[in-house]
Amino acid sequence: MCVYAGKTRCQTFRVGSGVRQGSILSPTLFNRYIRDLLSNVADSHVGCNIGGLYVNVLAYADDIVLLASTWRALQQLLAIHDQHIDSIDMVCNAKKSVCMIFAPRDRSSIMNVTFPKFTLSGSSLQYVKTFKYLEHMISDTLSDDDDMQREICNLFTRCNILARRFAKCSVDVKIVLFKMYCICMMLDCGSGISLVHLAN
Numbered sequence: 001m002c003v004y005a006g007k008t009r010c011q012t013f014r015v016g017s018g019v020r021q022g023s024i025l026s027p028t029l030f031n032r033y034i035r036d037l038l039s040n041v042a043d044s045h046v047g048c049n050i051g052g053l054y055v056n057v058l059a060y061a062d063d064i065v066l067l068a069s070t071w072r073a074l075q076q077l078l079a080i081h082d083q084h085i086d087s088i089d090m091v092c093n094a095k096k097s098v099c100m101i102f103a104p105r106d107r108s109s110i111m112n113v114t115f116p117k118f119t120l121s122g123s124s125l126q127y128v129k130t131f132k133y134l135e136h137m138i139s140d141t142l143s144d145d146d147d148m149q150r151e152i153c154n155l156f157t158r159c160n161i162l163a164r165r166f167a168k169c170s171v172d173v174k175i176v177l178f179k180m181y182c183i184c185m186m187l188d189c190g191s192g193i194s195l196v197h198l199a200n
């Protein structure tokens with residue numbers, strides 16, 4: 001690779017890891033790179049059985065979520081993940097990886113409320129009640145209240161910015177700006193289910 005600054009080019013150098021930010025080819029290369037990791041986890045048949053289908057991994061680029069119905073099953077998925085990332089020379093950031101436990105809707109079926117810590121790459125993972133995944137706040141109560149509150153605060157902030165910066169514009173211009181800058185936030189809603197969020 002080399003770096004251009006204006007019309008000047010630096011000396012070429014070798015890059016041993018990573019993909020170029022913003023390159024059209026980078027997502028395809030990264031998907032190819034972690035495909036076997038995701039396949040190994042998915043093919044383990046350990047996780048949440050939903051209508052006969054095992055759902056145990058969700059991935060969006062390097063944001064990976066592992067799902068399991070028991071502590072032992074999730075630790076098994078983490079072990080599979082750990083074993084494979086070593087083989088592809090990948091590092092998982094245990095400080096950014098978290099665990100979340102969802103209680104069953106039927107409170108009488110709760111058997112335990114405390115669990116041993118999960119380990120990933122020799123580090124213990126922290127339990128959390130909420131975390132942000134793909135710009136959504138996910139709560140262990142399966143409520144969207146935290147996410148909606150965050151979006152409402154963002155909407156107020158954006159409206160105040162528009163009101164201050166474009167105070168002298170006509171009402172028609174302000175309406176167009178509001179539709180472009182604020183309404184997209186109100187349409188962006190969603191929730192997710194996860195137990196462990198792994199940050200690579």
